[in-house]
Amino acid sequence: MHRGPQRIDAYTAVSAHPMNEEKKHRFTATIADVEPIVFDLTLAEEPIFRRAAYHVDKLCKELQMKQPGKPLQYILAKTALAFAELYYRKSEQLIAQSKMLEEFEQELDQILLSVEE
Numbered sequence: 001m002h003r004g005p006q007r008i009d010a011y012t013a014v015s016a017h018p019m020n021e022e023k024k025h026r027f028t029a030t031i032a033d034v035e036p037i038v039f040d041l042t043l044a045e046e047p048i049f050r051r052a053a054y055h056v057d058k059l060c061k062e063l064q065m066k067q068p069g070k071p072l073q074y075i076l077a078k079t080a081l082a083f084a085e086l087y088y089r090k091s092e093q094l095i096a097q098s099k100m101l102e103e104f105e106q107e108l109d110q111i112l113l114s115v116e117e
Helices: 046-064 072-116
Strands: 008-012 024-029 037-042
Touching: 024 046, 037 046, 046 072
Parallel strands: none
Antiparallel strands: 008 024, 024 037
16 A cells, blocks of 8 residues: 655654754654655755665656566566666756866866966
8 A cells, every 4th residue: 555655754853962953853764565664854855865766666656557477576676776867867967067067167268368368
């Protein structure tokens, strides 16, 4: 039975140093009908975890529908690989964009220096 992609418990953690740490609350993610995963998160961290849990669960469900009969371990491994591939693809794009911006800034500096002369 699917319980939804995630839910939040009303629990709030009390930190030893309230001045140094944000309050944390318990976030429970349910993915692919496996045992719920519990995280203690700050309110700032929650949106990204909520989004990630939703999309991982959604992809698992899609793969289960497209490949009925495949073991859950296979589906989870395929999901992990899909997100790892996306991570590395985006990381490479970010590196390429940073390099392009750096080269552009150098060219712009050269143009500005030539105008000043």
